[in-house]
Amino acid sequence: MDLEEDIRSLQLDSAEDINGVVNPEDEKPDVDNFDKMEDEDPKQEVQAQSVEAEPKAKDKEIPPVQDEEDEHMKKRHLNVVFIGHVDAGKSTTGGQILFLSGQVDDRTIQKYEKEAKDKSRESWYMAYIMDTNEEERVKGKTVEVGRAHFETDTTRFTILDAPGHKSYVPNMISGASQADIGVLVISARKGEFETGYERGGQTREHVQLAKTLGVTKLLVVVNKMDDPTVNWSKERYDEIESKMVPFLKQSGYNVKKDVSFLPISGLMGLNIKTRLDKSHCSWWDGPCLFESLDSIEVPMGDPQSPFRMPIIDKFKDMGTVVMGKVESGTIKDGDSLLIMPNKDHVKVVAIYIDEKRVNIAGPGENLRVRLSGIEEEDLLSGFVLSSAANPISTVTEFVAQLQILELLDNAIFTAGYKAVLHVHSVVEECEIVELLEQIDPKTRKPIKKKVLFVKNGAIVLCRVQVNNVICVEKFSDFPQLGRFTLRTEGKTVAVGKITAI
Template identity: 45%
Template sequence: MELSEPIVENGETEMSPEESWEHKEEISEAEPGVGSLGDGRPPEESAHEMMEEEEEIPKPKSVVAPPGAPKKEHVNVVFIGHVDAGKSTIGGQIMYLSWALDTNQEERDKGKTVEVGRAYFETEKKHFTILDAPGHKSFVPNMIGGASQADLAVLVISARKGEFETGFEKGGQTREHAMLAKTAGVKHLIVLINKMDDPTVNWSNERYEECKEKLVPFLKKVGFNPKKDIHFMPCSGLTGANLKEQSDFCPWYIGLPFIPYLDNLPNFNRSVDGPIRLPIVDKYKDMGTVVLGKLESGSICKGQQLVMMPNKIVIIEHKSIICPGYNAVLHIHTCIEEVEITALICLVDKKSGEKSKTRPRFVKQDQVCIARLRTAGTICLETFKDFPQMGRFTLRDEGKTIAIGKVLKLVPEKD
């Protein structure tokens, strides 16, 4: 097994006699690894991707405040949900401008959001930043980056026959986005049942309740409190019904429309007295360099000098090593199974093929070793010598390929 792991000094211990069988087996040099371990921080990858292309930021629609009026609370709202559920359309209705959030040509050509689009609007009580997260599964890291900036999330669901089921069933992004939003720290969730004007729905209360009944158990399982953290409402992103004003099409809905509901939300708890912490999300140039981010803690005033980290520091990546007890995902032929590395037997010299006489404590990047793996369940495989296609495997962790190898021997499980 050859690993794609970073360089760390190695230590060795004596090898026990019962493990000497591995020295009798022939082993050839494994192929180089095709990937390396990441640092497990997709939101930072998302931020890096967003910095690669400048985006046009729509001008905020200002609401003139009367003299002596209290300062408005700033709230970040992220729109999440399955691809084509109508997130950008609803955002466009709010901004009185179609495609206000899909700001680059690629997104407008494809009709799919790729980056996390931003737009701004104000109500009587609050100043809102809309974050339109991509719904396609290929851009989940971008969606995580958007959710990590948000104070509350708006989960957009398509009520159209077939689309709701596609987004909610296994493989759809509705489930994953809701789970990732909770993981990113979003405490309040508004569920917009969109496309209620579709001919397959026609503002049906039965269809609305059906979507609610399927969503509530899952959202509760993720960690949201249905009574305190979740609010459902029907709407039409295409016509704007029930977004700003109560719609005559759904007299059965007695709650506030979307924007008035946002305006009447209680203030969010802020750590104003804490140390200043502002993770940088994006940057652009306009009369100098402007940085964007969410102030997680503390307060900032005009003219205040801040320290941006890293500050004249060389970053040395410190990634994990592989040692006994390490868990990964084994991909062998068409089978995918969780495995645990229970023992490292010896190192193998890549040039000479000689095996070390001592047992390593861990393995580093570009080393070849003989290791013992235990699968979580029963799988079908063969030794590489007898059947190469059934004995060649890959180990992956956190979406990265960390090692490739081959099966040398099948060891019966001891009682």
């Protein structure tokens, strides 16, 4: 694997005018019940064939699975989303990870160095590994969610490099909704941490969105520690940690159990694959980034539950190919499945993980699945590849428990309120048709009086209606398919979970 495996996908076509952020100073969001996540993958069963010293011609439809590939598939798989304020160093750190893990060769790096220098952007060359299109390279801003793969001794990781700029928050939501682990990248450079952390910065909104989208484990990497304004200062590192911990608690994270902090230099590649040398930083005695990622435990999904894979992209390639992450159940070569909500019967012709063809895949895996029985133009992002015996629910209305974060100025949250709903890979306009009851945040019990409208910080049970049929599940049955966010004019105004369909 000496070539860059940087696949561009997951583009959300949202018609929103994105220009706002969440105010985290209001009451703590109701995220305590959003952390029972069940989408880590089991050990994969891969049908292996013996390989002779002199391989025979590949005259069979399914190529033989090599021994080393068999070992590769036995490793657990996790999706890691890189989040944080614009210019914190997410793409650079992701590029450095790919370089250090052998996914990108020296020659490619030298080409990127020359290209960055020609643009008078010498320090951006590592980001070019993740930011592949010209617009991203010229502006120095990630727009789409970059995707790439790397491995450690025990785990296969898919990197999801989310955009940091507030204009591309819907794309960040798309990336984070597929993630098992979040890596929050913070710049230690003088002034940059403060810009990202204060009101209007994306550090806060990204943390809140990651939590409500089901990212229960967070690794906070304090980047740019080699910057002249920092020079591996323990005081600066401690200052950032002391400011972040209260906010992470307020956002619903159990800091002792689910959050780790570590210092790195993404540009120089320090404390990423190997531990920091004492000559660089005398006070740090903790793990490097790879060790920290390897040590994170994420609950396993159920391979026996009904199959669900939201479709995030589709294309033609010797038939119709769909891309997505398996949220539950197991898929096998030859399976007969349903595409919902259209109820189209399809057959699985081939399954691919990281360019490798496999016969079976379980929860947590990112797949490309070739299907027969449907045309590419009949599919949309947000459709779900589903078990035929137990298909996913399709609705135009559902009951949900909502936590109001921050409404737009002068807005009233009442029946008739309209917003854009983000649930797994669906983006759909919706309307609140009825407020059923308000819930006391302290006792978690309903407030008996009739509710006509609610303010920031309120928890409310309501009926939500969407314009088109969408595929969702109750949060209690499939957490990743039952949690959602509501956004208005570029602001995340509420987070919720579906309680009844």
